[in-house]
Amino acid sequence: MNISTIDLRLLTADEWEVFRRVRLRALADTPQFFGSTLAEAQARTEADWRAALLDRAQFVASAEGVELGTVAGMPDFERDGVHLISMWVAPEARGTGVSDLLVRAVLDWAVAGGHQVVRLEVADGNAVAERLYLRHGFVRTGVSGFVRPGEPGLEFEMVHNL
Template identity: 45%
Template sequence: MSAPELVRVGPDEWETFRDVRLASLADAPGAFGALHADWVDASEQRWRSRLTDVPFTIVATSDGRGVGVVSGAQSDDHVELISMWVAPDHRGTGLAGRLISSVADWASTQGHDTFLMVRDDNARAITAYEKAGFVDLGVPEDWPVDALRERRMRRSGRDRRTDPRVSGVS
């Protein structure tokens, strides 16, 4: 298996994004704020709008199929890493680290820190984020008692811990 190619996608690549996003929602329904049913019949315009509203999205492709995705949503003072997913057959290959670094490095070029939320019970994801230089800030104090717990994590934009194995994003 060759290393997947990382490609930044925008509204014109909505079909590429749609395919990998639907795969991620089907594979890990509890990991995202959206459900497969919310997006499976979405219009072209809705997909294009998602890629306009969230300015940084990377799709990893291998043998013509999407095998990973991650996005960076920009706020006034930081970037939020969202929608992170790696296909089951590509987990443990270093692809997660490449995707994570693509967002954190993009944020760093703008002088921003990167933040994310991850389910408290997703030890594999927490480990991947820590390997990429994120610090676990814990469950926010105001987290609802009856909700699945999520941890807040942060990577400083000043750290620029770019992994030398990470290839550039085209």
């Protein structure tokens, strides 16, 4: 796979089916890294998917019509910045630079919006993801919590001051 052939785009609400497809694939592939479950996502209606795309900047990377990854930037009004969420790269695209393109898209989107900080959470033990975020200037804040309430998986916060 040649990184120069990757199409990176910001989804609109009318592309809710693309978002649904890639999100369901992500939750089926690596459920331990997400705050929602596959069953919860499968139960969402078209209106739910459309509404989610209105609240965020959801980027999708694809090549030859196949979605290879996704990430979102969501305004964090309480903490005056952007929250990077829902990061996922398809197994066949891991190690190709797709993840770097996705993170860069959110950082660029945050800068263009005049934001000063981007935050994210990464699951404890997800060393590959942590290295990705470190490469882009994120650092741990010392804040941690559960990936999903009532379940044992932990995640920790990272921050990038723009």
